[in-house]
Amino acid sequence: MKIGYLGPRGTFTEAALNAMPAASGSEKEPMPSIPDVLDAVRSGNLDAGFVPVENSHEGTVNVTIDQLLHGDPLLVSAEAVHPVTFVLASSRPRGEIATVASHPHALAQVRQYLRRELPDADTVEVLSTAAGATAAETGAADACVCAPHTAEDHGLPVLDYDIGDNPGAATRFLLVRRPSAPAARTGNDVTSLAVYIRHDQVGALLNVLTAFSVRGINLTKIESRPTGEGLGRYVFLLDCTGHIEDARVGDALAALRRSGAGLRFLGSYERQWIDPPLSPLPGMTDEDYDAAQSWLDALRRTGESDR
Numbered sequence: 001m002k003i004g005y006l007g008p009r010g011t012f013t014e015a016a017l018n019a020m021p022a023a024s025g026s027e028k029e030p031m032p033s034i035p036d037v038l039d040a041v042r043s044g045n046l047d048a049g050f051v052p053v054e055n056s057h058e059g060t061v062n063v064t065i066d067q068l069l070h071g072d073p074l075l076v077s078a079e080a081v082h083p084v085t086f087v088l089a090s091s092r093p094r095g096e097i098a099t100v101a102s103h104p105h106a107l108a109q110v111r112q113y114l115r116r117e118l119p120d121a122d123t124v125e126v127l128s129t130a131a132g133a134t135a136a137e138t139g140a141a142d143a144c145v146c147a148p149h150t151a152e153d154h155g156l157p158v159l160d161y162d163i164g165d166n167p168g169a170a171t172r173f174l175l176v177r178r179p180s181a182p183a184a185r186t187g188n189d190v191t192s193l194a195v196y197i198r199h200d201q202v203g204a205l206l207n208v209l210t211a212f213s214v215r216g217i218n219l220t221k222i223e224s225r226p227t228g229e230g231l232g233r234y235v236f237l238l239d240c241t242g243h244i245e246d247a248r249v250g251d252a253l254a255a256l257r258r259s260g261a262g263l264r265f266l267g268s269y270e271r272q273w274i275d276p277p278l279s280p281l282p283g284m285t286d287e288d289y290d291a292a293q294s295w296l297d298a299l300r301r302t303g304e305s306d307r
């Protein structure tokens with residue numbers, strides 16, 4: 001199995017992929033950008049792609065989300081959550097640092113540090129933290145923000161360790177592939193989907209949310225992105241706990257379908273966060289659904305209910 005990831009070597013994405021048991025034994029190929037990774041999956045050059053999607057403090061990596069929303073569909077088969085710690089690295093003395101290069105999400109997570117320590121330095125956004133290290137090594141930038149081991153690999157002295165504004169920041173990554181049967185249900189799963197609500201209906205978003213809440217399904221993320229059709233046209237990205245094989249999740253999706261909402265299923269996969277999953281509401285387990293279906297089947301056959 002060949003997995004492409006946001007490279008070059010030394011990115012946080014690479015470190016997160018190497019820590020993933022499901023990826024051990026796979027051939028891993030660094031690619032220059034997130035769209036490069038996902039397009040290579042679409043074209044069949046890669047079996048899977050591994051990209052950052054969200055940071056605990058900086059929020060969503062929009063380029064990843066937009067890639068999943070537009071173009072040929074892709075399916076998420078796994079997620080990984082990985083801690084991120086940043087260093088400032090440079091071969092120049094502190095007083096000579098006029099430019100600092102890194103990935104926009106890394107720069108955003110050290111904003112307060114840079115304002116405090118290097119208030120006059122300009123930031124330079126590049127495609128990854130490892131690309132920032134290359135920029136600092138070649139002199140295209142004076143310094144970079146990257147992982148400690150990346151500074152070492154590029155022969156860059158570390159001027160400051162642990163410079164993140166939020167200790168404990170973590171990034172969530174997704175393993176994606178071309179659509180096929182979703183990952184197996186584990187009992188601790190997340191389902192991601194994009195919902196295109198009806199714009200000619202008042203309360204359309206509330207109806208979508210209600211489809212989840214009445215079935216006791218916990219939403220863990222909701223985010224809107226422009227559809228690209230014009231102002232006021234948004235698509236909603238939802239993450240909920242549960243698997244499409246869970247009766248209540250399948251039932252919620254079927255209800256959305258009946259309501260006329262457009263759906264792009266983005267995958268059901270094992271959840272990797274520390275929060276314990278919430279128990280289903282009474283009457284919402286698969287067993288409850290099965291028992292109610294058997295009761296209805298019998299009622300339709302015999303005309304007899306149980307009271």
Ligand SMILES: O=C(O)C(=O)Cc1ccccc1
Nearest residue numbers: 011012013103105106128129
């Ligand atoms: O640039 C990297 O190293 C990446 O893998 C993207 C990223 C950037 C900042 C935090 C987490 C991931």
